[in-house]
Amino acid sequence: MAKEGADMTEETEYMIDRNLVKETASAESPAGNAKEMRAVMLTGFGGLNKLRVTKKAMPEPQDGEVKIRVKTCGLNFLDLMVRQGNIDNPPKPPIVPGFECCGIVESVGENTEGFEIGDRVMAFVNYSAWAEVVCAPVDFVYKMPDEMTFAEAAAFSLNFVAAYMMLFEVANLREGMSVLVHSAGGGVGQAVAQLCSTVPNVIVFGIASSFKHAAIKDSVTHFFDRNADYIQDVKKISPDGVDVVLDCLCGENTGKGLSLLKPLGTYILYGASNMVTGETKSFFSFAKSWWQVEKVNPIKLYEENKVIAGFSLLNLLFKQGRCSLVKAVMDKLLCLYGQKKIKPVVDSLWALEEVKEAMQRIHDRGNIGKLILDVEKSPTPLMANDSTETSEAGEEEEEPEGDNDSKERMPFIH
Numbered sequence: 001m002a003k004e005g006a007d008m009t010e011e012t013e014y015m016i017d018r019n020l021v022k023e024t025a026s027a028e029s030p031a032g033n034a035k036e037m038r039a040v041m042l043t044g045f046g047g048l049n050k051l052r053v054t055k056k057a058m059p060e061p062q063d064g065e066v067k068i069r070v071k072t073c074g075l076n077f078l079d080l081m082v083r084q085g086n087i088d089n090p091p092k093p094p095i096v097p098g099f100e101c102c103g104i105v106e107s108v109g110e111n112t113e114g115f116e117i118g119d120r121v122m123a124f125v126n127y128s129a130w131a132e133v134v135c136a137p138v139d140f141v142y143k144m145p146d147e148m149t150f151a152e153a154a155a156f157s158l159n160f161v162a163a164y165m166m167l168f169e170v171a172n173l174r175e176g177m178s179v180l181v182h183s184a185g186g187g188v189g190q191a192v193a194q195l196c197s198t199v200p201n202v203i204v205f206g207i208a209s210s211f212k213h214a215a216i217k218d219s220v221t222h223f224f225d226r227n228a229d230y231i232q233d234v235k236k237i238s239p240d241g242v243d244v245v246l247d248c249l250c251g252e253n254t255g256k257g258l259s260l261l262k263p264l265g266t267y268i269l270y271g272a273s274n275m276v277t278g279e280t281k282s283f284f285s286f287a288k289s290w291w292q293v294e295k296v297n298p299i300k301l302y303e304e305n306k307v308i309a310g311f312s313l314l315n316l317l318f319k320q321g322r323c324s325l326v327k328a329v330m331d332k333l334l335c336l337y338g339q340k341k342i343k344p345v346v347d348s349l350w351a352l353e354e355v356k357e358a359m360q361r362i363h364d365r366g367n368i369g370k371l372i373l374d375v376e377k378s379p380t381p382l383m384a385n386d387s388t389e390t391s392e393a394g395e396e397e398e399e400p401e402g403d404n405d406s407k408e409r410m411p412f413i414h
């Protein structure tokens, strides 16, 4: 098992793909005559070599659904966690990952209102986004503005809706407040920074790898290196602390973030990036992160006048049935987009076949803004890897699974 992938020839890999096609075709189209589509398949939880592009039966829209010919999909940090099986109640593989896609409506199911063939749309789905065709219930589908590109749309939905709801629905962001955000150069981080700039005199404290600071200087007021002890630096600038802390790390920073809050300030936990310490799941990081969060003492919160909150957009949509609330937020966001107050930041575009390299870029902390899977893009040829940098994705691996030998693909930077 440990050697899986390392010595794999292309022929072997192709054979596995063919087996997978057979497996999924017999599971999903018993008649064997359904039309097929390309999709990214997660064959099991683990490293990058659990991902394959394969053929799969094309879905047809059910009652109240639209069938979307997909152009682009968002690749989120959460997709790395899903790949690792590092989430609560993961679905059983094989699965097609991905929670958001954009494209053109190709057909509509019965009793489907509000959409027509040819509409340009973006959609949330509960998995299955990374495919040439996706069917989604209309409650989770939104029309794209004419001027929005498919790359922008794939960088828009999840990042901006999550950022907006945390800032305005949970933290009640108002003029003159201050916000501290981790991973400020990433997809959600950049959405947070842009939305803060729509409110007068909001100060944004952004924490990010230092090579990103120049790129994010227009959207972030004060930035700090992720490895630095930013608490003292923030207090030097704002001795009272900050009004809102947005924590997507979930680890030793929970206590630090709470200590930075002003009275009546809000700390929002919305991710668990610290649980990803290598290419495969680390049980140690998993346990450490949850232990840190569960340690928060509610009595102290009341004595110190602090608010601690959690936010999960996908649970809100798919478990808690709040799609009309999300739709209202999307309308406000599209209005801000139309007024040119916000604009999604696209880091790079990747073919479906390049999904491993795209994920590796996130493991390496290389992205500024969002990574997009472009369904119509052909993979760029593999280049000899002359990089001397070491990848954090290799650290703390439980089973070495490298299948990319010494070659890499260069991203298409948008």
Ligand SMILES: NC(=O)c1ccc[n+]([C@@H]2O[C@H](COP(=O)([O-])OP(=O)(O)OC[C@H]3O[C@@H](n4cnc5c(N)ncnc54)[C@H](OP(=O)(O)O)[C@@H]3O)[C@@H](O)[C@H]2O)c1
Residues within 6 Å of the ligand: 075, 076, 077, 078, 158, 159, 162, 182, 183, 184, 185, 186, 187, 188, 189, 207, 208, 209, 212, 226, 248, 249, 270, 271, 272, 273, 274, 275, 276, 277, 311, 312, 313, 314, 362, 363, 364, 365, 366, 367, 369, 370
């Ligand atoms: N709750 C929700 O509804 C919701 C919605 C969307 C996203 N999220 C969460 O928000 C966070 C950001 O999501 P995103 O999709 O926008 O991703 P992202 O910020 O673009 O993710 C990549 C960046 O995260 C930082 N990072 C922090 N820990 C890391 C680690 N262990 N390995 C690699 N990079 C790490 C790196 O930036 P630096 O090196 O600059 O720190 C990296 O470049 C994630 O935790 C995600 O799960 C939550």
